[in-house]
Every structure is written in structure tokens, then in C-alpha cells.
């Protein structure tokens with residue numbers, strides 16, 4: 410895995426020691442570290458051409474506006490969207506889903522309509538639907554998973570019908586790593602509920618494998634900048650043109666209008682209609698640099714590296730006495746959730762921290778998944794392009810020490 414070690418030197422955070430050990434950062438599903446080129450793109454903006462976008466005729470603003478719109482085209486290309494006008498900048502995955510719930514959801518849901526999600530969803534893909542559904546008298550239906558953590562596809566035919574208006578599914582479960590078989594599910598949804606709009610939560614998908622919204626044939630796809638080597642505070646909403654065009658604005662303000670009169674205001678076409686106010690310019694430029702970085706390495710190379718490190722980690726973790734991996738899905742992303750006996754995951758995470766190993770302990774914003782598997786919380790190790798074998802080795806050494814302390 411020479412490649413990941415070579416990548417690591419581009420990530421300033423990763424070169425430090427924590428508690429006398431080299432930092433093993435195994436929490437990339439929560440957020441990824443940033444390569445120097447992303448940090449420098451943001452700093453260069455603040456240092457050399459800081460200005461707002463769209464408003465100024467002067468040179469600085471023209472340069473910023475051009476880079477800002479280049480970012481939009483780059484992201485459209487990255488997910489195989491037909492045009493930059495399909496790309497709306499938001500604050501993150503959470504805001505993207507809320508945008509669709511408040512705009513499309515409130516405008517289209519009627520009493521007795523149904524919103525279909527899965528048991529594997531992050532809270533961000535549950536709660537907005539509950540709120541919008543309640544507002545309109547629509548019901549939530551849930552696709553269950555089996556003991557491996559795979560969605561139960563045969564249940565779909567009983568769960569989808571003409572009252573299903575929205576289907577919102579994760580690409581990859583952030584809690585236990587299941588990659589959902591969207592290529593199989595989406596055609597079934599199209600057949601059983603031709604009017605339903607399909608949203609894909611790709612927060613854990615876009616950073617790890619090639620996404621083509623064209624091949625998937627989804628109506629919406631969302632992800633966060635900070636999970637794909639970019640900054641916090643920026644996210645993406647992709648929407649099909651005809652769907653976005655028919656959606657009302659969800660926030661009013663500057664830049665989203667065509668003409669404002671006190672008698673009434675007309676709205677700009679998408680994507681501007683959904684981007685009220687000054688956008689997160691530095692963050693968009695940082696995300697743009699992150700996409701360049703990913704393209705340079707190649708998303709397929711990132712997938713291959715992560716597959717290898719995940720297989721290595723699975724094999725090593727399985728050898729630890731008393732360790733139980735939660736979920737063994739057919740297709741797994743770069744995420745492994747586990748527990749050790751009855752030791753509380755937070756206690757284990759503290760021992761690991763003493764060894765410089767950073768993992769997440771908790772419910773991972775996916776309480777229904779924890780409930781499904783009968784655990785209050787798990788430990789989660791998650792990987793990215795820069796993850797190295799020795800980090801997995803240090804994790805396993807720490808876990809064995811935690812087991813010795815708490816189990817015997």
C-alpha cells in the first residue's frame with residue numbers, strides 16, 4: 410500500500426503524534442482530512458482575490474465569480490450530471506435534504522401520501538421527512554434490513570405503490586457500511602411508483618466510488634464537501650432539470666430573484682432560485698480544489714485502495730477475541746462497525762486515543778440501525794485514500810489492550 414503512504418504527506422494533520430504515538434485517523438466517515446492543495450486554494454482566495462461573487466464588475470469579483478462557476482461545472486462533470494445548472498450549492502448533505510423536503514416535499518405531498526426511506530438512513534435522511542410528512546399528513550414507510558445489514562429487496566413490492574411520492578435512500582450506510590444496491594432498487598421504484606421522486610444520500614458514496622446520476626437515474630443526489638477532502642460549510646444538491654424547474658424556492662433573499670416588487674416577486678431559474686444570499690465562496694473554491702485532487706488520484710484508484718485496506722482491517726479485526734463486527738453486507742464501503750463483549754464503546758475509544766488511534770464511538774446518527782442490531786452504540790473505523798496498514802495495526806493493538814483491561 411505504498412500509494413496511500415505517499416498520499417499521506419499531502420495531509421498536514423496526519424503528520425502529527427498524539428499521546429506519544431503517530432496519529433492513526435480512522436474516522437474519515439465523520440469527516441476527511443484536507444490535502445494541502447485544498448487549504449492553499451482557500452488561503453489563496455483570502456489572500457489574493459477575496460471578493461463576493463456575481464455582484465461586482467471589478468477584476469477581483471470577476472475572477473472569483475469565474476472560479477466559483479468553474480467549480481459548479483467541475484462538480485456536474487464529477488457526478489455525470491448533464492449541466493452545471495443541475496448543481497445547487499448548499500451547506501451540506503443535511504441542508505440539501507432539508508431543501509428538497511421543504512421545497513419539493515411541502516409543495517407536492519398530500520394527506521395519505523407516503524415517503525419511503527430505509528432502516529439504514531442517517532438521521533439527516535429521516536428527520537426532515539418526518540417533519541415535512543407531518544406537516545402534510547404524509548406517512549413514512551421503512552425498508553427493513555436482514556441480519557447482514559442488507560436491505561430486504563423482496564419487501565419493496567409491498568412498500569411501494571402509487572401513493573409513494575418520495576423515496577430517499579442512502580448510497581452507503583454510514584453506520585455499518587452497507588452499500589445499497591441502487592442499480593437494482595431504482596428500476597423497481599420506477600416501475601411500481603412512476604410518479605415518485607428518488608433522492609440518493611451519497612454523503613458516503615461520492616467520496617469513495619464513481620457516481621453517475623445519469624446511470625442511476627435518480628431525481629436528486631446529495632453529498633457534503635467535508636467528507637470528500639473539502640471544507641465544512643459546503644454541500645451539493647444535484648437535481649434533474651425538469652424537477653428543479655418546478656420546485657418553489659425554500660429561502661428568500663438576494664440572488665434568487667428575477668425581479669422584486671412589493672406587489673410580488675419573480676424567481677430566478679435553478680440553481681440560483683435555491684441559493685439565496687451570499688454563498689460560501691471560500692468553501693466552494695476549497696471543494697473545487699478537493700475535486701481536482703480526487704480527479705488527479707482517480708476515484709477508481711481511491712476505491713481500489715480503500716477496498717484493500719477494508720479487507721485488511723476486516724481480516725485483522727476478526728482475529729480479535731470477543732470482537733463482534735456489526736453487519737456483514739454483500740457490498741461494504743470503507744466502514745466497519747464493531748463492539749467488544751459488553752465493554753462500552755466510549756471506554757474502548759478512550760483507550761484507543763491513548764494509543765493515538767481516532768475512531769468514532771456512539772450511534773453514528775443512525776439510532777434505528779443500532780436498535781435493529783440490538784446495540785446502544787458501536788465503535789466505527791472508517792477509511793479514506795490516505796489510510797495506511799500501520800493504522801489498522803495500531804487499532805488492533807489498542808483493541809487487544811482494551812480487551813485485556815476490561816474483559817479479564
Ligand SMILES: *Cc1c(COP(=O)(O)O)cnc(C)c1O
Pocket residue numbers: 438439500501502503504531533534579581582583610611612613633
Ligand atoms: C454525514 C452524513 C450525513 C450528514 O452530512 P452533514 O455533512 O452532517 O450534513 C448524511 N448522511 C450520511 C450517510 C452521512 O454520512
